Each structure stands twice: as structure tokens, then as C-alpha cells.
Amino acid sequence: MKHIAIIMGGYSSEYEISLKSGNVVYNNLDQSKYKGYRVHIFTEKWVYVDDNDNEFPIDKNDFSVTVNGSKITFDAVFNAIHGTPGEDGLMQAYFELLNLPQTSCNYYQAALTFNKRDLLSVLKPYGIKSATSYYLNQGDEINEEEILEKVGLPCFVKPNKSGSSFGISKVKTKDELAIAIVNAYKEDNEIIIESFLDGTEVSVGVINYKGKVTVLPITEIVSENDFFDYEAKYLGKSQEITPARISEEIANKVRVVAKKSYEILKMTGFSRSEFILVNGEPFMLEMNTIPGLTTESLIPQQAREAGISLEELFTNAIELALKK
CATH class of the missing domain: 3.40.50.20 (Rossmann fold)
Incomplete structure (x- = not known):
């Protein structure tokens, strides 16, 4: 035992x-x-x-x-x-x-993926697409004209290192930008401001299952709120549809990018990546390495769809760790 x-x-x-x-x-x-x-x-x-x-x-x-x-x-x-x-x-x-x-994954992969800015920068040379972004560190001068010229409106202001959508705002007018920046700084001393990607949001888990890198079924996220925020994630203000209502061709593109990202980063353990599909192309938002495992979380939903029970999912994770 x-x-x-x-x-x-x-x-x-x-x-x-x-x-x-x-x-x-x-x-x-x-x-x-x-x-x-x-x-x-x-x-x-x-x-x-x-x-x-x-x-x-x-x-x-x-x-x-x-x-x-x-x-x-x-x-x-x-x-x-x-x-x-x-x-x-x-x-x-x-x-x-x-x-x-x-x-979970090793310390380097964890630190890298937890930092959205660094993660997207590392994946970019491999052809993984992401939104146009502008970065701020606490104390930097805030040039609103320059920011909006680069990312446009609407845009998203996010803490660089936080999860569960804490500190994220969707900014629709120039007046809202300063408030959103203050809000994001409450969670982190680094901020990422991203252009709004108009498309379907999907989330996909990639795990090493029984020694093989396995892409789980893709979930489509339809938020009642402006975006997939805390309420949408945990308080039922969203529809999560697994498998996603996308063509097999687009689903395959998502699977390829999700698996490629996992392998480029030499990931182990769980990962869950979020993408926005724009004109059939996946743009990565982020990758989580300790995704939620509550009964309403996405990885358990995706595993169920793949015919993997929670007990099997957790046994697999422990056995792989013991083999490391």
C-alpha cells in the first residue's frame, strides 16, 4: 500500500x-x-x-x-x-x-507555463499563434495611447501570473483601461494586455496516459458573461460543451497544436490549454499545469468523455510519478 x-x-x-x-x-x-x-x-x-x-x-x-x-x-x-x-x-x-x-510537471515547466508572457514567447518560434500583446511591470509608465494603438479595443487586461480568471478585465473603452490595470496589479506585479480575439473559445487537456501523450476531447466554452471569468468557471455562468461543436478539420488543428505545445515544453503530468479559434485557426491564451479537478472542472469532463474514470485518471498520474 x-x-x-x-x-x-x-x-x-x-x-x-x-x-x-x-x-x-x-x-x-x-x-x-x-x-x-x-x-x-x-x-x-x-x-x-x-x-x-x-x-x-x-x-x-x-x-x-x-x-x-x-x-x-x-x-x-x-x-x-x-x-x-x-x-x-x-x-x-x-x-x-x-x-x-x-x-505535476517539473519545476522549470511549471514556472514557465505559469508566466503567460514567457510561455507564449517560447512557443511563438514554433508557429503557435497568440493574441497581439503589450506588457507592463509594476512601476512602468502607462502610455494609454501606445497600448491601445498596439492592441486595439476591446482588449483584455490580465495579471501575468494568476489563475481562475482573478484580476482579468475586458476593456471596451479607453476610460476603462486605467481601472483594469489597477485591478490586475492586485493579483500580480506584471500585466499582459491582449487584443480581443473574436472567435470560439475551446479548452483541451493533454496528459501522458499509460506512457503515451494523449489529447483529451475538446471542450467548447460558451460564457453567459463577457468572457470565461470566475463566475462562468465556477458559478455555472457558462455552458461547457464536450466534445466541442467544431468541424473535425478544426478539431484536428487544435489537437495538433495542443500536443505539439506539450511536447515542445517536455511536459509531464496534466496540462490544459485554452485557445480561441479565429477563422479556423487556434490562438493560444494559456496553459494550466494544475488544472481544476473538481467534479465540474474541464479535465474530469473531458476524461469522462474519453471513457477514463476519475479513479483511472488519478491512478495513472500517481503511477507515472512513481516511475519517474
Whole structure:
């Protein structure tokens, strides 16, 4: 019986969603193979939480926990932290130093994909298309004329490193730009301002399944709101249609680009990439390496459509980590 620590929580606005994802993993582990431990990672404490909500501190020297006098060490870590420190490379680097297998990609891939600006810059020479963008670091002079001349209206203002659509605004008039920038700076000290891509939004998971890079069925996202924001993602203000209502020809283009991106970056574990289809061509918005695993999240929906149960999905992730 392997002991698996499921890390959840984190230091960002996404911690509540991460706790949900982590609990879904915990409740769907194959109990004939694994004993799961819920480990909450917060700035103020790292603790193992048992089924009665008792908390036991994690020893950061070796990521072990002592329960009623006996020390427990883990065979592998299932990473379910969205945002920092689980999705940006910090936990990955820590576990690599401890030589402890974990289910997500390596620290370099995590740091790179978490930074939208750097991710899109690395993929661009390989022909992966993205929106026209303008970058700001906190403290930079804000030249509204220059920004709008480059990206046009409407445009999107996003924190460069955050998830779950926190801090994102769709800007329709010049007057809204300054407010949107302030809003984005609340989440991050770097901002990406992108031209509006008018087209169908799709999301696609790519995983290594049983040793083979596998593209999951594509989901089409139809948001009731102006874009796929927090409400649309988590509060039911969107329709997510899997498989997407797109032609086989366009679907194939998306699959090729999603798989190519995964392989160029030497990804392992889960990834979920978002694209806007403009005149049949996929433009990448971002790639998530710790995608939501709640029952309403996209990867579980796509896996279901592919005939993969949550238990199989999680077993596969753990087994691949153990083989690493």
C-alpha cells in the first residue's frame, strides 16, 4: 500500500478551488493501492488533516508527519495546488530536492507555463499563434495611447501570473483601461494586455496516459458573461460543451497544436490549454499545469468523455510519478 500525500490549498486567491480539487482526488483514489493523506499547504502552516479534521504539522525537512508517535513518510505527492506555490514551480523544486515523486510537471515547466508572457514567447518560434500583446511591470509608465494603438479595443487586461480568471478585465473603452490595470496589479506585479480575439473559445487537456501523450476531447466554452471569468468557471455562468461543436478539420488543428505545445515544453503530468479559434485557426491564451479537478472542472469532463474514470485518471498520474 503506497502512502500518497495530496497537497491542496496554496497561497493565492485560488486556494478554495484547490481544496475542492484535492478532496475530489482524495475521495476517488483507488483504496486497494493507495492510502491518501490530505495535506493543507498555507503560508502560516503545512498540516496533515485527518478525517476528523485533526491537524498534524508537516516536518519540512523531509515532508513527513508524526501521528500519535509514529512517523509517516510518503511514496509520492499528488499536487492539487492551483497557483503559487504548487503551480509555479516552488513545490516541484522542493520535492525534487527531497527526491520525492510528484504528479505535476517539473519545476522549470511549471514556472514557465505559469508566466503567460514567457510561455507564449517560447512557443511563438514554433508557429503557435497568440493574441497581439503589450506588457507592463509594476512601476512602468502607462502610455494609454501606445497600448491601445498596439492592441486595439476591446482588449483584455490580465495579471501575468494568476489563475481562475482573478484580476482579468475586458476593456471596451479607453476610460476603462486605467481601472483594469489597477485591478490586475492586485493579483500580480506584471500585466499582459491582449487584443480581443473574436472567435470560439475551446479548452483541451493533454496528459501522458499509460506512457503515451494523449489529447483529451475538446471542450467548447460558451460564457453567459463577457468572457470565461470566475463566475462562468465556477458559478455555472457558462455552458461547457464536450466534445466541442467544431468541424473535425478544426478539431484536428487544435489537437495538433495542443500536443505539439506539450511536447515542445517536455511536459509531464496534466496540462490544459485554452485557445480561441479565429477563422479556423487556434490562438493560444494559456496553459494550466494544475488544472481544476473538481467534479465540474474541464479535465474530469473531458476524461469522462474519453471513457477514463476519475479513479483511472488519478491512478495513472500517481503511477507515472512513481516511475519517474
